[in-house]
Amino acid sequence: MGKIIAIANQKGGVGKTTTSINLGSALSSSGKKVLLIDLDEQANATIGLGFSRELIDISTYDLLVNEISLEESIYKTNDPNLDIIPASIKLARVATDLFNVAAKELILEKKIQSVKEVYDFILIDCPPSLGVTSENALFAADSVLIPVECEYLAYDALTQMVNKINQVQAIQNQKGKILTIEGVLLTKLDNRNIFGYKVADKVRELFPTKTFKTIISRSAHLQDAPMQGKPVLKTAYHSRSSREYRQLATEIIKNNLESNQ
């Protein structure tokens, strides 16, 4: 049974998409079958995996708004273990188009069931907002991975994110399935600056059992890879960034083995 992980934080630019692409690639290189669902109208994950917007007919917009099944919207990437459902700029109007639709936050949850057996991990790259698109991701997901940039003001967004998770859990409580926190991932750590380490310590204090051991350092490799339309494991396998995302994948695989026992 596949594990569905939403990668979410309403704060922009914290590394959600970078993590979706590179964690997806690292899980796939460990032999896991992975589906990446791009729910952000910016389509950064889609573009970062080498797709151009113009060549995409069916996107996550169609999945949410039209009578399209999840299977019909899956595209293959260059990596045989990594598939994607791409995003489109049309996602910008999802809230308007779903305005009168009942249970609009549960559309993805219903559709995703059909492929849960096909993949080991389904990663959902969320937009930097907590609107109906992110709600669809949170209700469909088993857990949330929250990337947090090692900088000042990081916790404020973290508190809002945790409040949102609590809200979803409260609604789910009546139904049995409960969203959990997969982990808080510290990102963009500048190793030359003591300040980033202070933020990391503070986040660890707030989430002692939920902060991943792996920290993602700040690195130009992670900015360069999407320009080549590839994950960092493909552009610079031996770089520190590639190693860190592979470590994160190992940590997640191990945590999930333990929690299934």
Ligand SMILES: Nc1ncnc2c1ncn2[C@@H]1O[C@H](COP(=O)(O)OP(=O)(O)OP(=O)(O)O)[C@@H](O)[C@H]1O
């Ligand atoms: N560890 C890192 N080191 C250096 N640059 C990074 C790192 N992680 C992400 N970046 C860069 O920071 C920018 C924002 O990253 P990313 O797109 O992954 O964040 P995001 O949370 O998905 O943003 P948004 O909220 O806009 O969707 C990008 O230019 C990306 O290349």
Ligand SMILES: [Mg+2]
């Ligand atoms: Mg993004």
